[in-house]
Amino acid sequence: MSALPGSAEGTAVTGLDSSPVEPAAADLPPLTEQVRLEAREIIARYPQPRSALLPMLHLVQSHQGYVTPEGVALCAEELGLTKAEVGAVATFYTMYKRRPTGRHLVSVCTNTLCAVLGGQRIFDALSRDLGVHHDETAADGSVTLEHAECLAACDYAPVVTVDYEFYDQQDVDSARELVAALRRGEKPHPTRGAPLTDFRGVSRQLAGFDQYGGEAARAAAVDAEGAIGPTLAGLRLAAERGESAPPMPGPARPPADTAGGPRPAHPSQAQGGARDGAGETVRPSGRTGETPEEEAADARVAAADNPAERAGAAQAHPDKGAEYGQPRGRQHAGTETPPATEPATGTTPTDGKA
Numbered sequence: 518m519s520a521l522p523g524s525a526e527g528t529a530v531t532g533l534d535s536s537p538v539e540p541a542a543a544d545l546p547p548l549t550e551q552v553r554l555e556a557r558e559i560i561a562r563y564p565q566p567r568s569a570l571l572p573m574l575h576l577v578q579s580h581q582g583y584v585t586p587e588g589v590a591l592c593a594e595e596l597g598l599t600k601a602e603v604g605a606v607a608t609f610y611t612m613y614k615r616r617p618t619g620r621h622l623v624s625v626c627t628n629t630l631c632a633v634l635g636g637q638r639i640f641d642a643l644s645r646d647l648g649v650h651h652d653e654t655a656a657d658g659s660v661t662l663e664h665a666e667c668l669a670a671c672d673y674a675p676v677v678t679v680d681y682e683f684y685d686q687q688d689v690d691s692a693r694e695l696v697a698a699l700r701r702g703e704k705p706h707p708t709r710g711a712p713l714t715d716f717r718g719v720s721r722q723l724a725g726f727d728q729y730g731g732e733a734a735r736a737a738a739v740d741a742e743g744a745i746g747p748t749l750a751g752l753r754l755a756a757e758r759g760e761s762a763p764p765m766p767g768p769a770r771p772p773a774d775t776a777g778g779p780r781p782a783h784p785s786q787a788q789g790g791a792r793d794g795a796g797e798t799v800r801p802s803g804r805t806g807e808t809p810e811e812e813a814a815d816a817r818v819a820a821a822d823n824p825a826e827r828a829g830a831a832q833a834h835p836d837k838g839a840e841y842g843q844p845r846g847r848q849h850a851g852t853e854t855p856p857a858t859e860p861a862t863g864t865t866p867t868d869g870k871a
């Protein structure tokens with residue numbers, strides 16, 4: 518099943534869904550005084566009260582399963598905003614639901630990489646099994662299904678999340694079994710991260726409250742090991758290619774060997790070298806020997822904790838002189854691939870999943 522422009526599903530997928538917030542069901546428990554107190558607790562965390570709106574909307578979802586009209590009104594009252602202002606925020610972000618959600622929210626990444634590796638087939642199969650389209654809930658209230666944009670785990674594509682916990686490297690069969698288990702009331706362990714709870718539980722956590730029953734359960738969730746390790750393919754590739762992030766813009770900093778001084782992000786900063794505003798030219802040092810700056814840069818490379826940090830430190834080393842002194846526009850940008858290391862067309866540097 519594909520989202521067609523103009524169809525109800527298509528408008529939702531493309532973010533053009535203008536449907537209003539759905540009225541609360543008659544049997545939905547009202548927001549209690551305790552919820553209002555929790556909202557005030559959130560507000561107290563911020564210098565500006567309105568900064569609390571996003572976690573407050575998660576709080577509403579944790580109690581009522583979606584952003585209800587009652588929840589919008591509560592947020593508006595507590596923050597001194599209009600309901601229209603609260604509604605504008607609640608309808609902007611896809612994590613805020615305008616219709617009642619199921620016990621679990623199943624998100625299938627159908628962005629490019631996941632789609633070509635089967636994400637769309639997974640979504641279509643789940644849609645058929647559940648009898649729902651995007652942003653709709655199965656009749657038994659167990660699962661809400663949605664398309665998702667890139668979930669930032671492309672090297673584990675195709676990716677499905679349940680209540681924002683990762684189930685990596687899925688295929689149609691494994692995803693169907695996952696959802697069948699959810700409908701039976703089971704909670705299969707995610708491939709990474711904390712144990713699965715449910716949509717309301719994770720909404721409570723996103724509001725900044727504990728969703729676990731006590732310190733031991735919380736510690737177990739934080740320490741939970743997954744079947745798959747963290748996604749580090751990008752870091753490894755960057756290290757192999759000698760790539761690093763470009764230096765942060767900002768005022769020149771003192772040399773690193775100044776007691777307590779911050780690390781320089783670029784040779785020009787390490788040496789007090791000038792950037793000439795318009796041309797942003799870095800002045801060559803003209804040094805011939807090992808300077809304190811170079812020694813400090815050597816130490817940073819040696820002390821790097823991981824390959825990516827080492828590559829970044831090497832990139833910022835004063836002895837990286839080939840590009841030093843050239844106008845910035847002609848310097849090698851940190852995220853470019855050096856021509857000499859560009860992989861041949863048609864080859865993949867890893868297992869083809871990233």
Ligand code: FES
Binds near residue numbers: 627629670671674676
């Ligand atoms: S495209 Fe699916 S996680 Fe990035």
